[in-house]
Amino acid sequence: MNRREALKVAGTIALMTAVSAEAKMTEEHMNRMEMKPKDPANMEKGELKHTPQITIKEKDSKGYTLVEITTGQGGIIHPSTPDHWIDFISLHADGKLIGKNTLEPEVSRGATSFYVKLDKVKVLKATSGCNLHGIWSSTLTV
Ligand SMILES: [Fe+2]
The missing domain is CATH 2.60.40.730 (SOR catalytic domain)
Incomplete structure (x- = not known):
């Protein structure tokens, strides 16, 4: 593998790592709990x-x-x-x-x-x- 090919592979790996990290972060930050106001007639x-x-x-x-x-x-x-x-x-x-x-x-x-x-x-x-x-x-x- 020459230098150019090595850089291309490294770039692809970095991109894949960034994408999967972003997807993981997105999943971890999704709150799917059902919420309700304490007093619907007088919401905070x-x-x-x-x-x-x-x-x-x-x-x-x-x-x-x-x-x-x-x-x-x-x-x-x-x-x-x-x-x-x-x-x-x-x-x-x-x-x-x-x-x-x-x-x-x-x-x-x-x-x-x-x-x-x-x-x-x-x-x-x-x-x-x-x-x-x-x-x-x-x-x-x-
Ligand atoms: Fe919010």
């Missing part, structure tokens, strides 16, 4: 920051209604940094999963939307996952 700042807010918007010409979900209530926006971010948001309609988005740190923050046929739906439930502070939910009666 940290609870407001993680609780998804569901907003019903306009219906389109095909009968789908825009449902927006933002992680954070009361004007509080959850951070999106490499070490702390909302990694997914999902939406259930009457207990059935109808949409789930994964989110990347820094370039996106905890918000998403879905177009949903709401005609027969009674309850929407949004769920947000914070890599550090667990999984938070809120419901909205339609």
